[in-house]
Amino acid sequence: MTQTQERIDRDAAEMASSRASTTRDGFGVLLVAIKREPWIFTLSTLGSVLFGALTVADAWVLGWSTDHVVLPAFRDGEIDGGLLWAILGLYVAVAILRAVGIVARRLGAGIMQYRMQAHTRRAVTRQYLQLPMEWHQRHPTGQLLSNANSDVEAAWGPIAPLPMAVGTVAMMVIAVAQMLVADLVLALVGLLVFPAVIAANLAYQRLASPLMTRAQQLRAEVSEIAHESFDGAMVVKTLGREPQETERFAAKALELRDVNIRAGRIRAAFDPTLAALPNLGVLVVLAVGVQRVLTGATDAGDVVTVAYLLTIVSFPIRSIGWLLGEFPRSVVGFRRVSSVLDATGEMVYGEHAVTPASGAGGGARLEVDALAYAYDPAQPLLQDVSFTVEPGRTVALVGATASGKSTLTSLVTRLVDPDAGRVLLDGTDVRDLAAGELSRAVAVVPQTAFLFDDTVRGNVALGDELDDETVWEALRAAQADGFVAALPHGLDTRLGERGTSLSGGQRQRLSLARALVRRPRLMVLDDATSAVDPEVEARILAALRDGSGGASLLVVAYRKATIGLADEVVHLEGGRIVDRGTHRALLARSASYARLVNAYETEDHAPSARTDQPTDQPTDQPTDATTGGTL
The missing domain is CATH 1.20.1560.10 (ABC transporter type 1, transmembrane domain)
Incomplete structure (x- = not known):
C-alpha cells in the first residue's frame, strides 16, 4: 500500500x-x-x-x-x-x-x-x-x-x-x-x-x-x-x-x-x-x-x-x-x-513477383549475400553470411547454440530485415517483392509448432479451399496420416487450444503438412523434426521434396542423420560461415565441426537423455507411411 x-x-x-x-x-x-x-x-x-x-x-x-x-x-x-x-x-x-x-x-x-x-x-x-x-x-x-x-x-x-x-x-x-x-x-x-x-x-x-x-x-x-x-x-x-x-x-x-x-x-x-x-x-x-x-x-x-x-x-x-x-x-x-x-518498422513491400529461373523445376533458388544482423549494435549476431541453395537441393545449417541459425531463417523468410546484405529469391531481393509473394513461394516450419483450436483440416488448410485428398496427401508426406486416421473424427477432430491433445511430434508433423499443402518452392525447417524419431524424420525429409514438387530445402539440423541427407552443409560459428561442403567432407577436414555433430550424436544417444527427457513414444514410434501402423 x-x-x-x-x-x-x-x-x-x-x-x-x-x-x-x-x-x-x-x-x-x-x-x-x-x-x-x-x-x-x-x-x-x-x-x-x-x-x-x-x-x-x-x-x-x-x-x-x-x-x-x-x-x-x-x-x-x-x-x-x-x-x-x-x-x-x-x-x-x-x-x-x-x-x-x-x-x-x-x-x-x-x-x-x-x-x-x-x-x-x-x-x-x-x-x-x-x-x-x-x-x-x-x-x-x-x-x-x-x-x-x-x-x-x-x-x-x-x-x-x-x-x-x-x-x-x-x-x-x-x-x-x-x-x-x-x-x-x-x-x-x-x-x-x-x-x-x-x-x-x-x-x-x-x-x-x-x-x-x-x-x-x-x-x-x-x-x-x-x-x-x-x-x-x-x-x-x-x-x-x-x-x-x-x-x-x-x-x-x-x-x-x-x-x-x-x-x-x-x-x-x-x-x-x-x-x-x-x-x-x-x-x-x-x-x-x-x-x-x-x-x-x-x-x-x-x-x-x-x-x-x-x-x-x-x-x-x-x-x-x-x-x-x-x-x-x-x-x-x-x-x-x-x-x-505510430510505431515504426513496418514492412515496406515492392511490386515484383517471384519469377522462377528457366530450368529451375519446382524448386526456388535462394541466395544469401553478405548478410549481417544484430539485436544489439554492440554485439553483432550475423556477419558477412553468404551461401546459395540451388533449385531442388537441400542445404543444412549447422552450428552451436547462439550461432545465429534461427535468426538466419527469420531473415530468409523476411520476418525481419537485415542490417546489411541481401536475400534473393530467384534473383529478386525479397524486399522488392509485392506483399504476399514471398509467402506464396516460401514456407517456414518452426521448431515450436503452433496449432489453432480448430479441426485437423482447419489447421492444415488455414482457411484455404482444399479438398480432402489434397490434405491427406500433405499428411502422408509429413508422416501424419496414420495418427490422424486414428483420431475419433479424422480430419474433423478438434485439437484444442495450441493442439494440446497431441504430442510434440504429432504437432510438428501437422505443422509440416500445413506447409506442404501449399506446395512451396522453398521450405525452411528450423529444427522442425526435433520431436520425432530419427527414422520417421528420415522418411519425412525424403518425402518433402517429392511431396512439395521438388522444393528446395533449407534445414536447421542437429542430428547427424538429418545432416547427412543434405546436399551441402553450411557450418556457422560465432555468426560467420567458417566452412561449407558435404557432411563427409566437413567431418574429414574440420575438427570443430566433427566435435559439434558428434557431441549432438552423443547427447542424442546418452542414457541420461532418455531418462531425464520426456518422450512421446506412444504416439511417435516410426509408423508405416501407407497404413499408419507401428513399425
Whole structure:
C-alpha cells in the first residue's frame, strides 16, 4: 500500500501540473471521433439539445399551470376543464418530445462509441500484422492485448457523455435565461450555487484523476501477468511455481482493487455532495421567494419556476464533470493506442513477383549475400553470411547454440530485415517483392509448432479451399496420416487450444503438412523434426521434396542423420560461415565441426537423455507411411 500511495501521489502531482494539457488532449481525442463520425455526432447532439430544451419547458409548463390553474382553483373553488386538458396536453407533448431526444442522444452516442472502438481495434490489429517480428519481441503479448481491448475502450469512453454534455450546455443557457426573465433577484440568489458545484467538480477531478490513470495502467499489468501465466502453464506446473504465480497475480490484482476502491470512495462522497448543493440552493430560493411574494415583489409561479429550474441547471454541470472526469483515462488509453499506431518498422513491400529461373523445376533458388544482423549494435549476431541453395537441393545449417541459425531463417523468410546484405529469391531481393509473394513461394516450419483450436483440416488448410485428398496427401508426406486416421473424427477432430491433445511430434508433423499443402518452392525447417524419431524424420525429409514438387530445402539440423541427407552443409560459428561442403567432407577436414555433430550424436544417444527427457513414444514410434501402423 505504501508503494501504491507513493505512485498515486506522484501521479497526482503530475496531473496537477499538466491538468490543462490533459483537458486539451481530452478534447483533442474527442475531436478525432467527431471528425470521423460527424453525422452521428450531430444526430446525438440534436437529440440532447431537444432533451435539454424540453426539460426547461417542463419548468415553464409548471409555472404557467401554477399561475393559471392551481392558484385560481384555490381562489375560486373550481377548475376550468379546458385549461386542465391544455395542461395535460402540454405535459404529454413535452414528455414525448423529450423521450425522442433521449433516444436520439443515447442511440447516437452508443453507435458513435462502438464504431470508433471497432475502427480503432481494426487499425491496431492491422498494425500488429504489419509490424516486424523484432517489434513484437520487444512488447509483451499481454500489453498488446490490453492495447487492443481496455485501452481502446478507455480512449473512447468520453464519447458516451459527450452529446449529453453538449446538449445540456444549451439547456443550462436556456434555463439561466428563463430564470433571469422570471425574477432577477431570485435568479442571482439561485446562481450562487454554481461556484459551489464547480468547486466540487474540480475537487473530484483532482482527487479521482490520478486514481483512474493508475487503474488503467494496472489493468494492462494484470493482463500481462495473466497472459504470461496462461501461456507458460507448462513451465509453471512442471516447476511447481503455482504459488509464486498466484502471488504475483494477486499482488497486482489487489493493488488494482485498492485503487478502484479509493476511486469509488471519492465518487461515493462526490455524488451526494453534488446532489445536495442544488437542493440547498432551492431552499434558499424558496425562503427568499416567500418573502418576495408576501411583499408583492413577485408571483408565486415565478418562485416555482426559478426553484424548479435551479434543480435542473446543476445537471448540465454534473454532465460536464462526468465528461472531464473521463479525460485522464481517455488520454492515457489514446496515447497507449497511438504508440502502436505510430510505431515504426513496418514492412515496406515492392511490386515484383517471384519469377522462377528457366530450368529451375519446382524448386526456388535462394541466395544469401553478405548478410549481417544484430539485436544489439554492440554485439553483432550475423556477419558477412553468404551461401546459395540451388533449385531442388537441400542445404543444412549447422552450428552451436547462439550461432545465429534461427535468426538466419527469420531473415530468409523476411520476418525481419537485415542490417546489411541481401536475400534473393530467384534473383529478386525479397524486399522488392509485392506483399504476399514471398509467402506464396516460401514456407517456414518452426521448431515450436503452433496449432489453432480448430479441426485437423482447419489447421492444415488455414482457411484455404482444399479438398480432402489434397490434405491427406500433405499428411502422408509429413508422416501424419496414420495418427490422424486414428483420431475419433479424422480430419474433423478438434485439437484444442495450441493442439494440446497431441504430442510434440504429432504437432510438428501437422505443422509440416500445413506447409506442404501449399506446395512451396522453398521450405525452411528450423529444427522442425526435433520431436520425432530419427527414422520417421528420415522418411519425412525424403518425402518433402517429392511431396512439395521438388522444393528446395533449407534445414536447421542437429542430428547427424538429418545432416547427412543434405546436399551441402553450411557450418556457422560465432555468426560467420567458417566452412561449407558435404557432411563427409566437413567431418574429414574440420575438427570443430566433427566435435559439434558428434557431441549432438552423443547427447542424442546418452542414457541420461532418455531418462531425464520426456518422450512421446506412444504416439511417435516410426509408423508405416501407407497404413499408419507401428513399425
